[in-house]
Amino acid sequence: xxxxxxxxxxxxxxxxxxxxxxxxxxxxxxxxxxxxxxxxxxxxxxxxxxxxxxxxxxxxxxxxxxxxxxxxxxxxxxxxxxxxxxxxxxxxxxxxxxxxxxxxxxxxxxxxxxxxxxxxxxxxxxxxxxxxxxxxxxxxxxxxxxx
Numbered sequence: 278x279x280x281x282x283x284x285x286x287x288x289x290x291x292x293x294x295x296x297x298x299x300x301x302x303x304x305x306x307x308x309x310x311x312x313x314x315x316x317x318x319x320x321x322x323x324x325x326x327x328x329x330x331x332x333x334x335x336x337x338x339x340x341x342x343x344x345x346x347x348x349x350x351x352x353x354x355x356x357x358x359x360x361x362x363x364x365x366x367x368x369x370x371x372x373x374x375x376x377x378x379x380x381x382x383x384x385x386x387x388x389x390x391x392x393x394x395x396x397x398x399x400x401x402x403x404x405x406x407x408x409x410x411x412x413x414x415x416x417x418x419x420x421x422x423x424x
Contacts, residue, residue: 286399290392297388304348305381307362307371315363319345319370321355329353333361333370345370350380350424379420386420389413 307314317335324330326349333345347353347361347370361370362377372380390413397406 283400286395290395290399293388293392293395294385297385297391300384301382304371305378307364308373308377308381311362311373314365315340316373317361317363319347319359319361321347321353321357321359324349324353324355329355333363343368347372376420376423379416379423382416383420386413386416389416 315335315337317333317337317340319333320331321329322331328346329349330344330346333343335342345361345363345368347359350372353359353372359370360373360377362373363370371377389409393406393410393413396402396409
């Protein structure tokens with residue numbers, strides 16, 4: 278019976294980590310694999326509950342200026358200029374640089390924190406749980422300070 282319980286807890290913890298990584302990769306791929314993608318800056322002019330939009334100025338002078346949207350974060354407010362990478366084929370940008378990379382991995386950081394009590398309490402792997410919580414917390418704190 279202990280093996281079944283351990284397998285169930287391990288499966289739930291693994292599911293949390295996979296879901297966090299999957300959710301993070303949607304934005305992180307554009308920041309981490311930015312070579313060959315369109316780069317520039319976004320001057321935020323308007324924000325709603327979920328997104329901010331503004332005038333995009335590309336690094337490449339031959340590219341067209343247009344309006345882009347970006348996911349709203351605590352650092353994105355009206356009047357701020359943000360370095361961005363444009364998602365191919367869209368008018369949506371992703372914050373570039375260290376701040377953007379850490380912001381993109383926030384779901385994984387949260388999943389690591391959520392999985393830590395399962396690993397520590399359910400699987401009795403205390404050191405592993407503290408490691409998961411430490412890494413998850415470090416991602417969240419680093420993203421807070423990088424933004």
